[in-house]
Amino acid sequence: MALFKDMLGSDESLFRNEMALDYSFLPKLLPHRENQQRYIAACVKPLLMGKNGKNVFVFGAPGIGKTAAIRHVINELEEETDEVTPIYINCWQKNTTFKIIVDICEQLGYKLTHNKRTEELFEIIKAIANKKSIVFAFDEVDKLEEYDFLYSILEEIYRKSVILITNYQGWFDDLDDRVKSRLMSETLEFKPYNLEETRDILGQRMDYAFVPNVWEKDAFELIVKKTAEAEDMRAGLYLMREAANMAEDKSSRKITLQYAEEALKKAGNFTIKKSADLTPDEQSILSMIKSNSEKKIGDLYSTYREQGGKLVYKSFQRKIEKLEKNKFINVKKTSGGKDGNTTIVKYATKTKKLTEF
Numbered sequence: 595m596a597l598f599k600d601m602l603g604s605d606e607s608l609f610r611n612e613m614a615l616d617y618s619f620l621p622k623l624l625p626h627r628e629n630q631q632r633y634i635a636a637c638v639k640p641l642l643m644g645k646n647g648k649n650v651f652v653f654g655a656p657g658i659g660k661t662a663a664i665r666h667v668i669n670e671l672e673e674e675t676d677e678v679t680p681i682y683i684n685c686w687q688k689n690t691t692f693k694i695i696v697d698i699c700e701q702l703g704y705k706l707t708h709n710k711r712t713e714e715l716f717e718i719i720k721a722i723a724n725k726k727s728i729v730f731a732f733d734e735v736d737k738l739e740e741y742d743f744l745y746s747i748l749e750e751i752y753r754k755s756v757i758l759i760t761n762y763q764g765w766f767d768d769l770d771d772r773v774k775s776r777l778m779s780e781t782l783e784f785k786p787y788n789l790e791e792t793r794d795i796l797g798q799r800m801d802y803a804f805v806p807n808v809w810e811k812d813a814f815e816l817i818v819k820k821t822a823e824a825e826d827m828r829a830g831l832y833l834m835r836e837a838a839n840m841a842e843d844k845s846s847r848k849i850t851l852q853y854a855e856e857a858l859k860k861a862g863n864f865t866i867k868k869s870a871d872l873t874p875d876e877q878s879i880l881s882m883i884k885s886n887s888e889k890k891i892g893d894l895y896s897t898y899r900e901q902g903g904k905l906v907y908k909s910f911q912r913k914i915e916k917l918e919k920n921k922f923i924n925v926k927k928t929s930g931g932k933d934g935n936t937t938i939v940k941y942a943t944k945t946k947k948l949t950e951f
């Protein structure tokens with residue numbers, strides 16, 4: 595009997611390069627984001643001719659290639675020229691003016707930032723930056739606690755493009771008018787990928803990450819479908835890795851439909867961005883919605899204030915918008931009826947489960 599013939603040996607793996615499934619992995623090509631990359635490149639291009647660049651406001655849902663596209667443009671820029679210095683900052687990690695100014699100094703090659711005040715450091719940035727052209731890419735800008743550095747950059751750095759990236763279109767409207775009018779930015783929206791695009795993108799990742807032919811077609815196709823429905827490429831990367839790990843645990847040489855289904859089941863609690871990633875404020879609004887599901891937004895706001903919430907109504911609405919975008923809640927607008935036009939907010943117990951799409 596050939597009992598062990600079709601089993602994976604202990605020194606074998608279905609993975610060729612598991613790192614290619616990391617969310618931060620940057621593939622050489624970004625299919626279906628060529629237009630967006632070209633658009634951003636066009637905004638930056640005047641800098642290569644010694645002119646001022648354009649600013650761009652980029653928005654779109656999580657996990658659809660915004661960061662990847664920006665990083666690509668920056669890499670190409672670095673290969674193309676030494677005249678333009680790109681500075682990329684993730685504002686989730688660097689969320690205050692001081693942290694950002696220190697980071698810019700370091701990226702410009704100035705390391706002696708210790709014990710210096712923000713103003714001093716900004717003078718140093720000015721001196722260095724105004725000898726050349728700079729592309730500033732501020733990713734996840736909605737995580738910023740302060741944004742007066744933007745004003746300084748717009749006012750005092752002469753040849754630059756400022757790229758702002760966020761999940762929320764509404765973030766821009768709330769910027770200080772002085773910043774807004776100085777930005778005069780172009781707007782670029784990233785839309786979710788459709789089924790075919792999702793298949794191409796995950797197929798490319800499959801080629802990077804796995805030994806050829808280990809995926810059975812129906813298993814891969816199920817993951818493609820669920821990822822397209824979730825409108826988030828991270829879901830696909832997660833599911834591919836999980837399914838493959840489960841197959842390996844069973845020493846299977848193939849990743850069959852059964853493993854894809856098991857991965858989906860396991861991903862039951864997968865949220866696009868985990869609730870742990872929300873700010874304390876957002877978490878408390880979310881838990882309030884959880885215990886007051888399917889209420890009108892106005893009533894929710896009253897409850898929120900009664901419980902000691904400090905936000906004004908408009909900011910509260912924005913939090914609701916954010917929670918909805920990240921699929922923690924569902925929002926339904928109703929018109930007519932006895933309450934006139936209103937918004938009903940519902941806790942998303944179901945939609946956040948990939949298995950239930």
Ligand SMILES: Nc1ncnc2c1ncn2[C@@H]1O[C@H](COP(=O)(O)OP(=O)(O)OP(=O)(O)O)[C@@H](O)[C@H]1O
Nearest residue numbers: 617624625627655656657658659660661662795827
């Ligand atoms: N067109 C694409 N081709 C190849 N990989 C892609 C593409 N779009 C997205 N990805 C991959 O999907 C993952 C998520 O993409 P990315 O980090 O760019 O999302 P994002 O839009 O910046 O999301 P967030 O708003 O949550 O920051 C990354 O691993 C990225 O490489």
Ligand SMILES: [Mg+2]
Nearest residue numbers: 660661662733
């Ligand atoms: Mg991103």
